[in-house]
Amino acid sequence: MKIPKNARKKLWSRKATAHKGDFGRVFILAGSVGYTGAVHLAGQGALRSGAGLITLGVPQKIYSIVARRQAEVMTRPFPSTKQGSLAFKALRPIRQFLKSQTVLAIGPGLSQNRETQQLIRKLISGAKIPMVIDADGLNALKNHAALLKKCRGDVILTPHPGEFCRLFGGKLSDKDTDRKKRAKEIAKKHRITVVLKGYRTVIASPSGNVVLNKSGNPGMASGGMGDVLTGIIASLLGQCFSVNEAACLGVYLHGLAGDLAGKKTGQASLTAGDVLDALPAAIRRTCA
Numbered sequence: 001m002k003i004p005k006n007a008r009k010k011l012w013s014r015k016a017t018a019h020k021g022d023f024g025r026v027f028i029l030a031g032s033v034g035y036t037g038a039v040h041l042a043g044q045g046a047l048r049s050g051a052g053l054i055t056l057g058v059p060q061k062i063y064s065i066v067a068r069r070q071a072e073v074m075t076r077p078f079p080s081t082k083q084g085s086l087a088f089k090a091l092r093p094i095r096q097f098l099k100s101q102t103v104l105a106i107g108p109g110l111s112q113n114r115e116t117q118q119l120i121r122k123l124i125s126g127a128k129i130p131m132v133i134d135a136d137g138l139n140a141l142k143n144h145a146a147l148l149k150k151c152r153g154d155v156i157l158t159p160h161p162g163e164f165c166r167l168f169g170g171k172l173s174d175k176d177t178d179r180k181k182r183a184k185e186i187a188k189k190h191r192i193t194v195v196l197k198g199y200r201t202v203i204a205s206p207s208g209n210v211v212l213n214k215s216g217n218p219g220m221a222s223g224g225m226g227d228v229l230t231g232i233i234a235s236l237l238g239q240c241f242s243v244n245e246a247a248c249l250g251v252y253l254h255g256l257a258g259d260l261a262g263k264k265t266g267q268a269s270l271t272a273g274d275v276l277d278a279l280p281a282a283i284r285r286t287c288a
Contacts, residue, residue, distance in 0.1 A: 023052030024238020027101040028231065029094065029123070030108040031058045032116070033084025036065050038109030038135070038227045041272050043073045045231025046105070048279040049253065051238050055101070057094060059086050085111040088119045095126065103130045105234035107137025108227045116140075121147060130154040130237045134230040138163045148190040154243045155192040156233060158226065164196055176200060180210045193247050195233070197226065201255070203247045211248055215255030219267025220275070228272050229254045232279075249286075257282040 026046050031039035039056050046054045054073040058066050059080030067075040076097065078090035098104060104127055110116055120140035124133065125147045131154070133141070138159050141147060145167055148155060161172045161179075168186050172179060183196045183204035196202040201213040233250035241249065254275065261278035262270050 023050055024102040024235065024240070025053045025055070025100065026051045026103050026105065026231075026234050026238040027055050027057060027098065028105045028108075028234065029057040029086070030105070030110060030227075031056070031062055031066060032080075032086070032109055032111040032113070033059070033061055035109030035111065036062050036069075037224060039066050040069055041224045041227035041276070042105060042108045042231040042234075043070055044276050045228040045279075046235040046238075047072055047231075048276055049232045049235040049250070049283070051235035054235075055097075057097070059084055059090075081113055081115055083111070083113055085113040085116040086119055088115045088122075091119055091122055094119075094123060098127065098129065101129060103132070103234050103237040105132040105134070105230050107133055107135040107140075108230055110136035110140075112136060112139055124148075125150045126152075128152045130156075130243065132156045132158065132230050132234045132237065134158045134226060135163075138167055142166050145190065148192055151192075154237075156195060156237075156243060156247050157192055158195040158197060158230060158233070160197045160226070164194075174199070176202075176212060180204070180212065184208060184210050193243050195229075195247055195251060197229070201251050203244075203251055205244050205247075209244065213248070213251045213255055215252050216258050217255075217262050217267055217270075219262045219265075219270035220255070220258040222271065224272030225254075225258075225275065228275055253279065253282050253286060256286065260285075 028042050056075045060077040061080045061084040063077035079087040081087045117140040179202050183194045183202045187194045187204035187206050191206045194204045203211045236246035257275045257278040261274035
């Protein structure tokens with residue numbers, strides 16, 4: 001996948017007078033009891049890829065755990081259910097906070113608690129800013145895909161094949177032609193950008209443009225990798241990259257960081273944390 005020169009330049013160069021507010025206010029709504037790692041990885045993915053201000057929205061029950069771990073990002077607690085996921089009564093304060101944000105990433109580790117899933121659907125259908133929807137954000141849309149057309153801002157979905165089929169039905173083969181065709185159909189039908197993850201991730205835009213990514217390796221087939229990708233794409237959206245640029249560049253950088261890290265650790269030992277550590281080198285190489 002060829003990254004446009006202007007996109008590389010935008011990622012690398014910053015004016016001497018720049019301040020953190022110039023590079024986006026990224027709000028990541030994630031986590032529940034037992035899934036605090038997803039919050040951390042998404043937040044670090046956004047941080048390592050250049051976001052200016054990052055806020056992690058989490059259930060009150062895991063606030064102290066997440067806040068202690070995140071030195072460079074802000075953490076904001078919201079009402080939680082008895083099970084430790086976001087409660088529906090968090091809707092109003094979350095919507096209020098969104099008014100000050102540039103982009104919303106929603107889904108990593110939020111759980112499939114019924115009340116939380118209802119909250120997710122309400123937020124998705126009413127959000128006015130660009131969104132990256134992943135993991136439990138996608139699960140909340142099962143049998144509710146029509147809500148995507150109600151979104152007022154641009155939407156990027158990042159499903160793996162299983163999530164894609166649960167959400168949109170049918171089956172997916174491993175053939176690139178089939179994956180590209182299905183992703184393109186869904187992107188056009190729902191007017192969204194689809195990042196269909198897997199070997200040679202497919203990025204399909206609502207305009208009908210389809211790109212096949214070739215960075216990445218089998219060592220990235222492990223837990224937490226998708227959380228990192230969600231943070232990266234949200235970060236790029238917050239830095240005023242176009243939706244297509246953010247999706248394509250985010251996927252490419254994520255895969256390249258995995259390739260660089262894999263050369264050090266070996267693919268069998270590769271972790272999402274290794275990918276985070278390799279992101280600065282991936283950005284330098286891409287922008288060289």
